[in-house]
Amino acid sequence: MGLDATGTGTGPVTLRRGLPAGTERRAAELYWDAFGRKLGPALNPPEKAVPFLAAHLNADRAVCALLDGRLVGLAGYQLDGRALTGGSASAVLRAYGHLRGLHRLMLLALFERHPAPGQLVMDGIAVDPGVRGRGVGSLLIEEVAAVAAERNCREIRLDVIDTNPRARALYERRGFTAVRTEPTPYLRGLLGFGAVTTMRRAVGKRGATEL
Secondary structure, three states, X not given: OOOOOOOOOOOOEEEEEOOOOOOHHHHHHHHHHHXXXXXXXXXXXXXXXXXXXXXXXXXXXXXXXXXXXXXXEEEEEEEOOEOOEOOOHHHHHHHHOHHHHHHHHHHHHOOOOOOOOOEEEEEEEEEOHHHOOOOHHHHHHHHHHHHHHHOOOOEEEEEEEOOOHXXXXXXXXXXXXXXXXXXXXXXXXXXXXXXXXEEEEEOOOOOOOOO
């Protein structure tokens, strides 16, 4: 699903924690634009996936970027057993039916990542195409890092797939280091990627590029 990037404005980008009320659909569209290729086999078609995501977001597990009051970026994180994207197994079965839903649940299980003690897991960054290149991703990462510090986490962890080198480059600039790459050739035909790299950043450590 494409996004309408017109009228994104030229003013300063502001940050806030939590999804503003009424932006759930917009957040789901941003998220799907960023991750729909990966999540598509589990949640397609888009006209069903976006409403499903919007209905099951945990608003307090996001940091958001706003431009002229419009949501233009967000980063989700997982902490204390809750992530930005929710939706129980029963919710998936209700939305997609029992026969197709079981298959989708198995695919969704492949994306599950749980924090170790002292970790905050970042679920990824989604930025409106109209404001990319303006440092929004870096701002979101640093706000997630601030959340981690306030919650006394020792490190932030994330996973990046091999078909998203742009995201990996951003994470490296912001101080993340790759610690493990897991080849997943069995997923290339199904989900479109063949390896997942785990990256970590110590809380309090800034990236090489200053904001």
